[in-house]
Structure formats: structure tokens, C-alpha cells
Amino acid sequence: MYQYDNFDRTYLQQRIDEFKAQVQRRIDGVLSEEEFKPLRLQNGLYLQLHAYMLRVAIPYGTLNSRQMRQLALVAERYDRGYGHFTTRQNLQFNWIKLDDVADILSLLAEVDMHAIQTSGNCIRNVTTDHFAGAAAGEAEDPRITAELLRQWSTGHPEYAFLPRKFKIAVSASDKDRAVTAFHDIGIQLMKSPAGGIGCRVLVGGGLGRTPRMGRELTSHLPEGDLFHYLDAVMSVYNRLGRRDNKYKARIKILIDELGIDKARELIDTEFHLRKDRLPGFNRALKAKIAADFSLPDFSSAHPHDLAHDMALSPSFAAFVRQNVCAHKDSRHAIVSVSLKQHGCPPGDATARQMRIIADLAADYSYDEIRISHQQNIILPHVPKSQLASLFARLATAGLATANIGLASDIIACPGLDYCALATARSIPVAQQLALRFQKRKNEQDIGPLQIKISGCINACGHHHVGHIGILGLDRAGVENYQITLGGDGSEQAGLGERTGPGFSAGHLLAAVDTIIDVYLESRTGREETFIACYRRIGMAPFRQALYSTPNADADRVAAKIAS
């Protein structure tokens, strides 16, 4: 993992001191609320429905047990004993008092953590593949580039007051586990034929009210040129991005308006200006960071055949099949710990659970933890010989839910229970759906299925890229849920298509049942997944089933009356 040096620690302390002084100047009236707000946001502090929310950065989703224990301490001491892991691999504390923020930031800084640039119109926390460094087939560990991006973007003087927020994701594998096509900038690293690393750069992807897939700016950029290139993109966006309407201020709209060819031309001009006039990329810094991310010493692990352990315990076997993935070292495995216990708010973890995860990471995973954008926790390097023992401890702690990638592994935004922007509840919908699958015991039969729920059009729950996407809206004071089908955030990225009119909260579960029934009746066999089946049969059979029932008719009438 990346090791903080004196520079990082000094920087963090200065930022805390700076923020304390800013809060004081706001209290003294030296700063107006309008002037203070961007400063507050750039330190991760939101004013939500009921309280302040502090969003703590977990850069590229990697942390160690000491850091996890400190998050538990903050949850216990300053929140209500839990935190919420987000789709940007961060952690949110939802019940924070303004007076406590400076103390919390100091506690975080003790373990090299912070809340810098987790909100506001700046470059946000960089995300990457949660299996980085552990999965086979990577060009290199994408966290090296992600850490370089963190350094480049942190406190960048030119990009602190952008038209709108800016999100970057990096992937280094053919399997895109970082949803790179739906970021303001998506970077896909690959091995160059000529040696070294090359970057494919996508721009203008995003979800929200105007979902767009990233468009290719360059198919192959030498890695040494990446930061001058990104500076060129940012400069063009900062100057030309719209500031007259916040809903049109993301770079995706600028790319729509310029066209990708014109955008590329402007960016190339800026890029060559920088390449000609400015010093080149500091390879020594990359080498230092790469060394920090070298794999732990695996020499004490030995080969282990899991078949015997699995034969002894059906529940362990089910856990391995669902929550354990192949590691690039055959003696190890990647374990996903589900934060989607049926009926619990997706992504929430209690202080006790955080401490258990920290202990398990120290005992079983070379002290490494990852947060996935699916709001689960990963133990990336577990020796196979210790998997059964790890499973037993997870089961004792109630953390062995074997549903990774299944219908109850739902992404949901905080929704109307917490968020000031939300138009409908999303957490209760996720809870009800998960409980329904659990009661019917049909998840295993349904197979891989991603359900994603957003409580408003801003799409924090990624509903556009859910195999089944659910969007909660407010129709004349009544919650109404639109459904999309066929979205996909992977390397086969695509946006979901709307089924038609939305459903009331009371009829939503039945609608999801109907969709699943159509799939189960139509699939060629268990090996044909929901998304594969949808691609084959298309929207028509789903639409027909959804809108030919009396419930759907009633909803349609209600929607008509409301609109």
C-alpha cells in the first residue's frame, strides 16, 4: 500500500489548520456563506436533511486495519455507531455535528486519512478496480496510476473551482470492474506493444439526468504523457464548461456540444503546448509508488485444494462459489464480504463490524482491505488454506452472507432517508427486495443479477447501469419508481432502457417479480444469465408482462391523474 511520507503528513495537517481557520472566519462573518460553501464542500462536509454529513476519502478504495479501526472509533464517538460505504469507495458519516469536525479530521489524520475533495466542484476521490493487484491479467496495478492521480489532483490550484464535480476512474484489466465508461474521465491502462504502459482515455461519461457513455479521446497515450494530457482536458473543461446551468455543467455536456472531434482538437493543442514547454513526467515518483504497491510476501503460503473443505460444509461451499474469486497467485483467493445482509441498508457497517473486518484483514489478508463501488468489502489476499477458518469467523459475526453478484447484492443510494436531493426512498426498497429474495430462496436459481436503485435523478445508485435499474421520483407528492432494463457498467457497458410508466411503491416489488419471472421462463437454461437473456429477447416480452396486469393499469391511471 502507498506509504505516506512527511510531505503527505505535513500537507494534511496544513489542510486541517486551514479548514479550522475557514470555519472561524465564517463564524466571524469574514467569509459569506456563498464564499464558505465551496471551501466546506472541498473538505467533505455536506449539510444534509437532518445533520451534517462528512464524507471520508478512501483513495481508490484501499485501506488497512488501523485505518478501519479509526473509522470505527469515529462512528462510535461522533456518529450513531455506524458508517455508510458509498459507490465511490468512500465512507460517509451521516450524523455529524459541526463542532466535532475538526476533532474528527485530526483523528483521521492520525491514520493518514482525510475528507479532502470528497465533494465540491473539484476533482474527486479517484476510484479503481477493487481487485487491483490481486486479479490476474492486469497491465499493472492500477492503484499506482490512481495514487499519481490523487497527488496530481490534490489541492491543484487550477481545478479547485470547476464548473461542476469531476470524477476519474482507472482500470488496468480487460474486465472493467471500475465502471470507467461512466466517469468524467475513464482511464484504461494497457501494456504497450513497444513496452511500458499505455492509456486509453475516455471522456464525458456519466450517469445523472443525462446519462452518457464515455467517448474515446485517445486509444493509446504513452503513460509519461498522461498528466500533461489530463491537464489539457481540465484546462479546456474549466474554461469552456457551462456555468449558466448546473445541470449542464458536467464535461459530458461540453463534449456533446463541441462534438468529440472538436474537443479532441482543442485538447491536443493544449497538450502539445504543455509537452513542448514543461518538464516531463517524474518516473522516479512512479517507481517509488509502484514499490509501495508491490504484493505482500506470499512465501509462507502453500498450495491448498479447497474441494475437501467444501465437501465438509455446504454453507462454506456456497460462500466460496458466491463470494470468493480467483487470485493471480494460485495459493490465494479474493474474498468479498457482503454488506448486503438481507434486510439491512446496503453499504452500512457498524463500528463493531468495522473492527471485525479490521481484525480479519490483519489475520487473513496481509492487513489489506478494499471497498468496492458495489458497497461491499474485499479481503484481497487470503491464503486458500485459511479460507475455511476465515469463513467460520465471518459467519460468527453475521458477515458471511453469500450473495455477491446475486439479486440481493443491491446498490442503493442513501435516498430520502438521508439525502437533501432525494425524491424517493431507496434504502427501504432495497431492504424489501432483498428480504423477498431471501424468503423465496430463489437467488441462487436466478443467478447473477445486478439491481441498482437511485432515489433521485442524480443517479448515485447507478440505476442506469443496473441489469434492473430502479429510479425513485416524486410524482405530485407520491413516490413513483421507474424501471430500466439492460444497463451494464462492465466492459460491455450500456445504458438501461425504460420499461415504460413508473410504479407506485406498493406495486414495485410485484413489477420486479414479473421481470424476473419473464427471465426465468425465457432463459435457455441456467447458464443464460439475466443480462444475456435480455440481450437476446429484448424489451418487448418484459414490457408486455409488466403492463398487461391490473396493477400496472391502476398505476398508469394514478400516474396520469398525478401528472
Added chain:
Amino acid sequence: MVVITDTGFGADNWQGLAPVGPDDDSFTRLSNDELAAVVIRLDSDADMAPLVSRLAVIGKIVINFPASSDGRGFSLARQLRLYGYQGRLRASGALIPDQYRHARQCGFDEVAVNDGQARRQPLCHWTEQLPRLRPGYQARLFESQVLPPS
């Protein structure tokens, strides 16, 4: 109008110089000597193109910040420096002390605010920013810099 530099508050010594925009008719008619003396005024949505070929002879440029949340001027300043502008560069408008670092690191020499702003945010809040002018993370990314000792 108060002009803030690393040495503190000062009077506006550009007072009385009528600013000229690159889109003004008069801009194209100015001789090189005249260009060196006038103040070129850039709005935050300015197009740099007419300026680039004449940057070597221009002596004073002021970039307007319409709101403290509007960072376009930072990119304009950086672009001017990249194109080789070596004259005086001033940020003027709704900047707050917390943005002094951003302004200086993007290539501005000074920040100008109106008298009311200078009273609300007196000198001490600006000088507080001076320690933050040292190179940040960005300097580590490029070759000419040595790695800081860890």
C-alpha cells in the same frame, strides 16, 4: 481598489489606464509601444487567440473573476504563462483570501479587490495564505523536481 501582493496591501498603480479588451476595435490598431503601456482586460470567457501573437510586447493584463466560485480565470492565467506571457498579471474581482494561493500558483502576480472587500477581509487573512504558496503535490509529478525526502 486595493492590490494585494506577497508584500501586502498596496494602491492600484494601474489607475487611470483604460483597459482594452482583445475583441475591442482599438486592440488591433495599437502599436507595440502602445501595447506595452496599456492594460489588457480579459473577461473569464475570453478567447486568447487574438492575443497570442502579441504576448511578447504586452506589459499588463488583468483577468476578471465574476464570482469566487468561478475558476475560469485560473486556467486563463496558466494558459497565458504557457504561451510565454512575461508581463504583469493581475486577478481582479470576487476573489477571497483562500484563493490567493490558487492565483499565485497559476501565474498571477497580484490580486485586486474593491475597498469594501478589503475591509471585510483585511490584510491578516491574506498574509495567512503566504506559507501555502510553497510548491504542492503537483510539483512532484514532473521531472525537474527532486523527490522530497521521506
